[in-house]
Amino acid sequence: MFPEGNVWSTFMFLLLLATGAPAEKICSVLSNHEVHMGSSFHIYCIFKKECNRLIYQDEVSLNYSSLNSTVVIMRIVNLTRTTTFTCKCRNEPEPCGTDIVPGYPPAVPQNLTCIQEGEFGKVNCTWKTGWETHVKTTSHLWVQGASPVRYGSVAVHDGARSALFPVSGTQSDFSVWVHANNSLGSANSTLLIFSLHEIVKPLSPKITKVECFSRQCQLYPDNTQNIQLVEIRYEEQQDSWNTVSFNNTPSTRNWTITSLNPYHTYTFEVRWKLGPTRGLWSEWTRIKNKTDEEAPVTMLDAWYIEEPSQTGSKSFQLFWRDLDKSEARGKIQQYIVTVIGKGTRNTTALLGNKINVSCFPCNVSISAMNSKGQSPSRLIQLKPIALLPYKVSHTRVNNHTVALTWPTPGSADAVTEFLIEWFPVGRKHSLQWTRVERHLNTAYITGLQPAECYEGAVVYLHSSGTKKAIFNRISTWQTAPQQSPVPSVVVKSESVEVKWSEIPPNKRGGCLDHYTIYLKDSANKIQNYSVPYNHREFTISGLMLGHKYTLWVSAWTTAGESPVEHEHLFKHTRETLDAKPLAQLIPVGSAVFLTCLCLLCLCQFSSVHRRISRCCHCLMPSIVPDPANSKWAKECTREKGEMKLQLHLSDSSMSEEEPNTVEVEEFPQEKLPEDEPVSTEETLHPVNPQDESTPYQHNITSSYLKSFSNESSSSDATQASRSTDITVDYISTHGVMSGGEDDDDDGDEEHEAFDFFPCPKSPFLEPLISFGGKLTLDSVKIDCSDFLDCA
Ligand SMILES: *[C@@H]1O[C@H](CO)[C@@H](O)[C@H](O)[C@H]1NC(C)=O
Ligand SMILES: *[C@@H]1O[C@H](CO)[C@@H](O)[C@H](O)[C@H]1NC(C)=O
Numbered sequence: 001m002f003p004e005g006n007v008w009s010t011f012m013f014l015l016l017l018a019t020g021a022p023a024e025k026i027c028s029v030l031s032n033h034e035v036h037m038g039s040s041f042h043i044y045c046i047f048k049k050e051c052n053r054l055i056y057q058d059e060v061s062l063n064y065s066s067l068n069s070t071v072v073i074m075r076i077v078n079l080t081r082t083t084t085f086t087c088k089c090r091n092e093p094e095p096c097g098t099d100i101v102p103g104y105p106p107a108v109p110q111n112l113t114c115i116q117e118g119e120f121g122k123v124n125c126t127w128k129t130g131w132e133t134h135v136k137t138t139s140h141l142w143v144q145g146a147s148p149v150r151y152g153s154v155a156v157h158d159g160a161r162s163a164l165f166p167v168s169g170t171q172s173d174f175s176v177w178v179h180a181n182n183s184l185g186s187a188n189s190t191l192l193i194f195s196l197h198e199i200v201k202p203l204s205p206k207i208t209k210v211e212c213f214s215r216q217c218q219l220y221p222d223n224t225q226n227i228q229l230v231e232i233r234y235e236e237q238q239d240s241w242n243t244v245s246f247n248n249t250p251s252t253r254n255w256t257i258t259s260l261n262p263y264h265t266y267t268f269e270v271r272w273k274l275g276p277t278r279g280l281w282s283e284w285t286r287i288k289n290k291t292d293e294e295a296p297v298t299m300l301d302a303w304y305i306e307e308p309s310q311t312g313s314k315s316f317q318l319f320w321r322d323l324d325k326s327e328a329r330g331k332i333q334q335y336i337v338t339v340i341g342k343g344t345r346n347t348t349a350l351l352g353n354k355i356n357v358s359c360f361p362c363n364v365s366i367s368a369m370n371s372k373g374q375s376p377s378r379l380i381q382l383k384p385i386a387l388l389p390y391k392v393s394h395t396r397v398n399n400h401t402v403a404l405t406w407p408t409p410g411s412a413d414a415v416t417e418f419l420i421e422w423f424p425v426g427r428k429h430s431l432q433w434t435r436v437e438r439h440l441n442t443a444y445i446t447g448l449q450p451a452e453c454y455e456g457a458v459v460y461l462h463s464s465g466t467k468k469a470i471f472n473r474i475s476t477w478q479t480a481p482q483q484s485p486v487p488s489v490v491v492k493s494e495s496v497e498v499k500w501s502e503i504p505p506n507k508r509g510g511c512l513d514h515y516t517i518y519l520k521d522s523a524n525k526i527q528n529y530s531v532p533y534n535h536r537e538f539t540i541s542g543l544m545l546g547h548k549y550t551l552w553v554s555a556w557t558t559a560g561e562s563p564v565e566h567e568h569l570f571k572h573t574r575e576t577l578d579a580k581p582l583a584q585l586i587p588v589g590s591a592v593f594l595t596c597l598c599l600l601c602l603c604q605f606s607s608v609h610r611r612i613s614r615c616c617h618c619l620m621p622s623i624v625p626d627p628a629n630s631k632w633a634k635e636c637t638r639e640k641g642e643m644k645l646q647l648h649l650s651d652s653s654m655s656e657e658e659p660n661t662v663e664v665e666e667f668p669q670e671k672l673p674e675d676e677p678v679s680t681e682e683t684l685h686p687v688n689p690q691d692e693s694t695p696y697q698h699n700i701t702s703s704y705l706k707s708f709s710n711e712s713s714s715s716d717a718t719q720a721s722r723s724t725d726i727t728v729d730y731i732s733t734h735g736v737m738s739g740g741e742d743d744d745d746d747g748d749e750e751h752e753a754f755d756f757f758p759c760p761k762s763p764f765l766e767p768l769i770s771f772g773g774k775l776t777l778d779s780v781k782i783d784c785s786d787f788l789d790c791a
């Protein structure tokens with residue numbers, strides 16, 4: 001391919017033989033360092049002595065042939081990359097070697113151009129060097145003067161070089177070429193002939209100042225000497241240039257760019273030229289500035305919704321949109337809202353774009369204000385909007401868009417405009433609206449969130465009035481609700497009343513469709529009840545007494561059902577003294593009710609009321625010493641069976657009267673039936689007449705006091721209970737009997753559950769009812785006449 005490589009190396013070999021190899025090394029390598037790419041050639045290794053010779057190419061052992069005992073020849077074929085050749089004697093550590101670089105001769109330099117930099121500057125010539133040679137290559141610019149002058153090149157950027165040469169005052173015509181050279185060859189560019197007149201390029205303009213008003217800017221240059229043409233371009237957005245040209249005269253001080261928009265940042269670029277036919281355009285000079293503000297020209301787009309309000313005056317929430325940049329013509333500093341009521345005017349300035357207004361009837365005017373002034377006012381008459389019975393239909397377009405269609409009004413009263421308002425269910429403050437021309441009856445509402453439920457209305461704006469057709473339950477894409485409602489249960493005698501919480505809007509997955517209540521009985525049989533989405537309570541009847549139930553509520557969207565969670569356990573228990581059928585409970589309940597009613601009546605008579613309240617008052621353990629704990633009281637309790645205790649009341653206010661006493665009768669407590677442990681949920685129910693066994697446990701030994709009003713000297717308002725075991729140390733007049741020190745733990749529960757004093761706090765005398773289990777008719781003896789005597 002490159003046969004001269006072989007010739008060259010042979011020549012070098014002979015040359016080296018004549019001069020002698022370096023003394024230090026055992027050998028020397030004879031070859032070109034730079035060869036043509038892909039060429040084949042010989043390398044010689046000359047040893048200074050005979051030895052066991054080893055030859056390596058890039059550390060790989062290489063086949064070779066011996067010329068004689070000291071000279072080795074290697075034939076290298078198709079060398080395409082830089083390679084290291086090494087020769088050594090087997091027992092000598094010091095090798096000799098060389099790197100051989102394959103490369104290319106230079107390409108012919110292309111695209112030689114020259115520019116004079118400034119009117120009196122040097123000439124800068126640039127050219128392209130073509131391919132990569134891989135070996136050291138030099139380029140020179142030759143300039144033809146009287147005799148050619150050579151100028152060295154500098155690299156400009158990848159594959160390009162340039163060289164500068166000065167011009168003397170007189171010479172204006174030149175011819176130049178580029179010579180490129182390396183060890184593998186050389187190349188000349190074509191000749192370039194020019195005169196300075198053609199290639200002179202003025203230095204780029206210097207702009208000292210840009211002065212802007214709202215619609216125009218003036219650019220002030222530094223020095224326009226000899227400049228005849230000026231070009232200015234400006235852009236408001238990226239890459240949308242407008243270009244203006246100017247003829248420059250020596251008297252020109254500035255250039256004015258007109259028809260700009262207020263409150264915009266403009267980028268200006270300026271370049272110039274020495275004359276229409278002389279030289280080249282300068283580079284662009286870039287500068288930015290902002291035009292001034294003007295008062296906004298456009299009315300705000302505003303709309304309102306009525307807030308539900310209890311008071312007489314109506315409450316409205318008024319919203320408006322920001323003006324867009326070209327409408328605002330400046331930075332909006334505040335909004336001016338004027339509420340014009342009957343003979344009143346209230347002006348408020350605010351930053352946000354909503355306000356609550358409470359007035360009716362009234363008009364509101366809203367305008368936006370920037371540093372230069374105020375926009376025209378939008379006038380809105382705030383009033384409740386009557387509903388139209390029209391049906392608005394909708395079609396899903398995509399996950400964020402819905403197409404609405406509404407009927408065109410039939411009446412002669414022409415609609416001036418339609419307005420569509422919508423907001424996520426329950427979040428009116430996220431109101432959005434759009435206006436639609438009157439000849440249309442369909443519109444897209446966009447920006448909807450998937451898995452969200454929307455409602456809104458099409459507002460028919462007539463010149464004579466405003467009406468609207470509402471729509472609701474619009475969603476683009478739904479999921480099953482991610483949460484279930486939390487139920488709460490009130491157990492009634494034969495039914496349960498279920499109420500449940502609302503699911504937070506962001507967990508609903510769209511528009512709720514309905515709820516399902518699941519009721520699982522102890523036999524794991526599940527019954528379900530479907531409830532419309534707009535209800536949140538339900539009564540389930542026909543429950544079986546004595547059964548345990550699990551209840552949960554799920555919510556549905558059309559996409560599915562919420563997970564099973566918030567299961568609620570409750571028990572529908574019944575009278576523990578099972579022998580008595582329910583029918584018997586009714587007279588008992590009635591009797592208790594009547595008793596309570598009687599007591600309540602009596603308490604309305606002030607003197608009776610006073611006495612009873614005294615009696616209640618004196619028995620409050622926190623206020624007075626506890627007579628039941630007095631020494632004699634304790635003694636009395638040691639006697640089994642019935643006993644009478646005289647509790648002397650120590651209320652000083654009663655000193656003039658005979659001492660008030662409470663007669664207390666004690667019975668052994670009846671052994672209570674054993675019951676299963678009770679879940680916390682069951683104990684949550686405060687009113688559960690049949691749940692009598694709840695607060696008790698089998699091993700509690702406590703005693704109860706039967707109390708009498710001493711004044712009435714009879715056994716009215718007696719409450720009796722029995723105790724299995726009377727080992728009482730402490731008799732609490734508060735109603736709780738602690739059976740011993742070891743029962744302290746149970747004491748707390750009992751405190752809440754026992755309170756037998758006949759002072760009615762509620763008309764139904766809760767404590768009596770809660771004692772239903774032990775209360776029998778024969779232990780309640782009421783003699784109302786005694787009470788009346790006292791009165
Ligand atoms: C070296 O030469 C031997 C014998 O001529 C040959 O068998 C071997 O393949 C050659 N090795 C190389 C790397 O050319
Ligand atoms: C080997 O050959 C070279 C060149 O032909 C010669 O200069 C040299 O003296 C020879 N060496 C021996 C030991 O013959």
Ligand SMILES: *[C@@H]1O[C@H](CO)[C@@H](O)[C@H](O)[C@H]1NC(C)=O
Pocket residue numbers: 038078080
């Ligand atoms: C030289 O080697 C290159 C790659 O190493 C190969 O593509 C090319 O064909 C070879 N040329 C010759 C003439 O063997």
Ligand SMILES: *[C@@H]1O[C@H](CO)[C@@H](O)[C@H](O)[C@H]1NC(C)=O
Pocket residue numbers: 110111128
């Ligand atoms: C040289 O200039 C010509 C014409 O101006 C252009 O087509 C070509 O791409 C340029 N060459 C290089 C290497 O830039």
Ligand SMILES: *[C@@H]1O[C@H](CO)[C@@H](O)[C@H](O)[C@H]1NC(C)=O
Pocket residue numbers: 124125126154156162163164
């Ligand atoms: C000549 O002009 C080129 C391109 O404008 C520039 O990159 C280069 O630096 C200039 N050459 C010299 C020597 O200034």
Ligand SMILES: *[C@@H]1O[C@H](CO)[C@@H](O)[C@H](O)[C@H]1NC(C)=O
Pocket residue numbers: 181182183186
């Ligand atoms: C070309 O380059 C070689 C070495 O790279 C050098 O000896 C020679 O003088 C150069 N020739 C020219 C005309 O520059």
Ligand SMILES: *[C@@H]1O[C@H](CO)[C@@H](O)[C@H](O)[C@H]1NC(C)=O
Pocket residue numbers: 179186187188
């Ligand atoms: C390149 O130009 C120089 C000087 O003008 C000349 O000596 C040389 O022969 C030319 N070389 C080629 C390859 O044209």
Ligand SMILES: *[C@@H]1O[C@H](CO)[C@@H](O)[C@H](O)[C@H]1NC(C)=O
Pocket residue numbers: 346347348356357
């Ligand atoms: C004016 O309106 C503002 C805000 O709506 C309210 O706080 C203020 O009490 C009103 N003033 C009068 C005089 O109505």
Ligand SMILES: *[C@@H]1O[C@H](CO)[C@@H](O)[C@H](O)[C@H]1NC(C)=O
Pocket residue numbers: 307317354355356429
């Ligand atoms: C306006 O009223 C709504 C609902 O009554 C309330 O949520 C909102 O915070 C109020 N906004 C202002 C700015 O007072």
